[in-house]
Amino acid sequence: YNLNSIKNNSNNISKTNNQEASLNKNNIVKTINYNTFNKASSKNSIKKVKGLVNILDIDRSIVVDLKYATKDNFTGIVLYKSKICLLRESTAIKLKNVNTELKKMGYRIKIYDGYRPPSVQKIMWEKAPDKRYVANPYKKGSVHSKGCAVDVTIVDKYGNELEMPSKFDEFSIKASRKNPNMSTNAKKNLELLTNIMLKNGFKYINSEWWHFEDVDKDKYEIVEIDPSKF
Ligand SMILES: C[C@@H](N)C(=O)N[C@H](C)C(=O)O
Numbered sequence: 001y002n003l004n005s006i007k008n009n010s011n012n013i014s015k016t017n018n019q020e021a022s023l024n025k026n027n028i029v030k031t032i033n034y035n036t037f038n039k040a041s042s043k044n045s046i047k048k049v050k051g052l053v054n055i056l057d058i059d060r061s062i063v064v065d066l067k068y069a070t071k072d073n074f075t076g077i078v079l080y081k082s083k084i085c086l087l088r089e090s091t092a093i094k095l096k097n098v099n100t101e102l103k104k105m106g107y108r109i110k111i112y113d114g115y116r117p118p119s120v121q122k123i124m125w126e127k128a129p130d131k132r133y134v135a136n137p138y139k140k141g142s143v144h145s146k147g148c149a150v151d152v153t154i155v156d157k158y159g160n161e162l163e164m165p166s167k168f169d170e171f172s173i174k175a176s177r178k179n180p181n182m183s184t185n186a187k188k189n190l191e192l193l194t195n196i197m198l199k200n201g202f203k204y205i206n207s208e209w210w211h212f213e214d215v216d217k218d219k220y221e222i223v224e225i226d227p228s229k230f
């Protein structure tokens, strides 16, 4: 961050009525009022670091269950110190729109993973150097490290996950969208998830049914942040 440009920027923004910004010594920009694209948070102050926000500051009704903050993941070890899910601000707003549609049907989105520090991507690659399932951190890296990818499923009003083709991070043909043995119910639920995600500005990959990427991911760079210090 260039402090002067942020200062100038914040001065400019604060002169408009619909968005204000302020700086503190940790390089954190606080933006106020999102009334152009986010009515629900128009009165809230949203903390933003290097373009990333806490998804719960954008939509508190989203279910966050970061599997890499637990041992229940393909590495068997805790990879994240924090259970906070960070996302690129514009990606977070798209996911809020997905959740708003799902809530009308009595469902909600549940997040298994969002922003992932590049240092964690390296550990994952050591454990599973297979580019179908883990992005190579020594090449382009992961879209998760831009805060522009989400690993998600749908839950019902009791928080129960809908049936999907496989468990999260089950690195096999079962996780593939081309799995020929998908149950009818899993197929229907995945179709619902996919259609709503595509409609709201995400795209999918074939090898992992849970993984979606913001269509605008190429506008953004990989960032290194420690979410436990957010
Ligand atoms: C590790 C898995 N959940 C995942 O996110 N894979 C994609 C391809 C990635 O590493 O970006």
Ligand SMILES: [Zn+2]
Pocket: 113, 144, 149, 150, 151, 210, 211, 212
């Ligand atoms: Zn993913």
